[in-house]
Amino acid sequence: MAICSISLCKDYIKFIQYRSGCPVEEVFVQLGGRWKMMILSFLLEKPRRFSEIKNNIPNISQRMLILELNFLENKGFIERNVYEGKPVKVEYSLTEEGQYLDRFILMCREYGEWIRE
Numbered sequence: 001m002a003i004c005s006i007s008l009c010k011d012y013i014k015f016i017q018y019r020s021g022c023p024v025e026e027v028f029v030q031l032g033g034r035w036k037m038m039i040l041s042f043l044l045e046k047p048r049r050f051s052e053i054k055n056n057i058p059n060i061s062q063r064m065l066i067l068e069l070n071f072l073e074n075k076g077f078i079e080r081n082v083y084e085g086k087p088v089k090v091e092y093s094l095t096e097e098g099q100y101l102d103r104f105i106l107m108c109r110e111y112g113e114w115i116r117e
Helices: 006-017 024-029 036-045 050-056 062-074 101-115
Strands: 078-083 089-094
Touching: 024 036, 036 050, 036 062, 036 078, 036 089, 036 101, 050 062, 050 089, 062 078
Parallel strands: none
Antiparallel strands: 078 089
8 A cells, every 4th residue: 555645746856846935834733733843742751662652642633643753753752772682672772863942842832831831
């Protein structure tokens, strides 16, 4: 099964062509969406197993979590560590680039708490 249909690829190419070049837009292209910042925020505390992430992020489907983790890994924000054993243990953790986002993530948390009040 293909991950990307031809029409989706064409839409993505159009999207890339018409980006403004604004640095804020680039942040939202990389980290926007409902789940990415929640995942990064959760991993900021310590490395986590897939099930820990899934159980602590309400309403995310397994498929969506896999897609988001793959995206963040491909962009270099997180790494997937596999530890041999029975059963095999897989943990996700922030890379150095992902850890660079710590102040930004903490500011987003503070802002989220502020607007909830």
